[in-house]
Amino acid sequence: MPNTIGLESSLLVRALRGEATERAPLWLMRQAGRYLPEYREVRAKHSMLDVIRTPELAAKVTLQPIDRFGFDGAIIFADILNPLIGMGIQLDFVEGEGPVIFNPVQTPSDVDQLKVPSPKENVPYTLEALRLVVKELSPRGVPTLGFSGAPFTLATYLLSKKGDKELAKRFMRDNQSAWAALQKKLTTLVSDYLVAQAEAGASAVQIFDSWVGVLSPSEFATFVLPWLQQVVASVKSRTKVPVIYFATSAGGLLAQFPSIGADVYGIDWRLTFAAARQTFGNKPLQGNLDPTILLGDKSYLEKETRRILAEGKEGGPFIFNLGHGILPPTPIANVETLVSLVKTFCLG
Numbered sequence: 001m002p003n004t005i006g007l008e009s010s011l012l013v014r015a016l017r018g019e020a021t022e023r024a025p026l027w028l029m030r031q032a033g034r035y036l037p038e039y040r041e042v043r044a045k046h047s048m049l050d051v052i053r054t055p056e057l058a059a060k061v062t063l064q065p066i067d068r069f070g071f072d073g074a075i076i077f078a079d080i081l082n083p084l085i086g087m088g089i090q091l092d093f094v095e096g097e098g099p100v101i102f103n104p105v106q107t108p109s110d111v112d113q114l115k116v117p118s119p120k121e122n123v124p125y126t127l128e129a130l131r132l133v134v135k136e137l138s139p140r141g142v143p144t145l146g147f148s149g150a151p152f153t154l155a156t157y158l159l160s161k162k163g164d165k166e167l168a169k170r171f172m173r174d175n176q177s178a179w180a181a182l183q184k185k186l187t188t189l190v191s192d193y194l195v196a197q198a199e200a201g202a203s204a205v206q207i208f209d210s211w212v213g214v215l216s217p218s219e220f221a222t223f224v225l226p227w228l229q230q231v232v233a234s235v236k237s238r239t240k241v242p243v244i245y246f247a248t249s250a251g252g253l254l255a256q257f258p259s260i261g262a263d264v265y266g267i268d269w270r271l272t273f274a275a276a277r278q279t280f281g282n283k284p285l286q287g288n289l290d291p292t293i294l295l296g297d298k299s300y301l302e303k304e305t306r307r308i309l310a311e312g313k314e315g316g317p318f319i320f321n322l323g324h325g326i327l328p329p330t331p332i333a334n335v336e337t338l339v340s341l342v343k344t345f346c347l348g
């Protein structure tokens with residue numbers, strides 16, 4: 001296991017563990033990506049899947065935003081979807097279209113066919129990339145995060161060619177025992193993957209549940225929450241790393257989120273920190289700048305960043321992030337503005 005002791009005193013790990021910090025630690029979802037010219041250079045020569053499956057390349061692009069901006073944490077370069085390949089799913093990231101699944105699950109017997117490989121068989125390249133990144137960043141005091149898609153969000157991709165949420169909802173209602181079997185498989189896949197990333201040196205893990213907001217509160221309670229609880233309980237029983245749960249457009253589900261049992265909650269810009277604090281108390285919160293604000297006017301960006309910094313620090317630890325992934329047309333200069341504002345704002 002890599003030596004990660006020095007990382008425990010980093011701003012990000014302290015905030016994730018619930019300690020007060022002198023300023024808000026900062027990282028951005030999708031911080032390694034197409035807004036960076038050095039990332040585009042790598043992608044010009046290698047496909048998305050090749051970058052993910054080649055540990056040296058995945059490590060290289062993971063480090064790019066750390067070297068350029070000095071973010072307080074790295075997130076290992078992969079996608080929520082590539083672990084589905086080992087289940088028997090054929091997928092590709094198609095230029096201009098995003099991910100495409102060529103053989104989506106359509107029937108209960110398709111669910112039976114899905115394999116649940118161990119992370120070592122399924123994604124050895126991501127675990128190796130993590131070890132490489134942690135080796136590089138530990139001496140620099142920068143923690144690295146692992147991640148996985150949540151069972152529901154992964155199911156929306158498994159069940160359709162292009163992540164069609166309506167199909168997932170219909171399958172869930174009309175094939176309830178097959179849905180449970182599918183969630184059970186995904187729960188094992190996701191828990192084992194997060195644990196393996198912690199063992200490879202990740203300082204924390206984030207569960208991305210980007211599409212869960214399409215559900216009603218009662219459907220979330222019935223079809224999704226029990227599996228999320230199992231994922232978090234399993235990870236927490238096997239590792240010591242903090243677990244972050246991130247969802248978007250999910251205000252209607254907020255009241256149920258504390259029972260997921262995560263250590264930290266990521267919120268988007270549709271929620272205020274004040275509302276989130278009412279629900280989560282003094283747990284660490286992460287968010288929530290609208291990534292489209294990074295596309296535009298600098299003075300508006302500064303104003304909104306200062307507002308979030310002021311609101312975020314009330315009532316508990318706070319990690320500055322976006323409310324969703326950074327967008328490809330984001331100007332580098334705006335990211336620089338954001339970084340310098342967050343790094344000079346004292347929480348005191």
Ligand code: CP3
Pocket residue numbers: 028029030031032033034043048075076077078079080081093097098099147208210324325
């Ligand atoms: O945050 C990071 O920097 C780590 C890497 C990461 C990627 N995807 C790289 C990526 C992470 C954490 C993800 C998560 C992810 N992937 C989610 C959950 C978070 C969210 O944004 O909602 C989802 C739903 C996906 C699925 C996915 N992957 C989509 C819908 C797309 C296409 C949209 C797009 O931005 O192109 C991807 C592709 C993808 N994943 C890219 C990157 C950098 C772009 C690929 C490229 O280089 O062309």
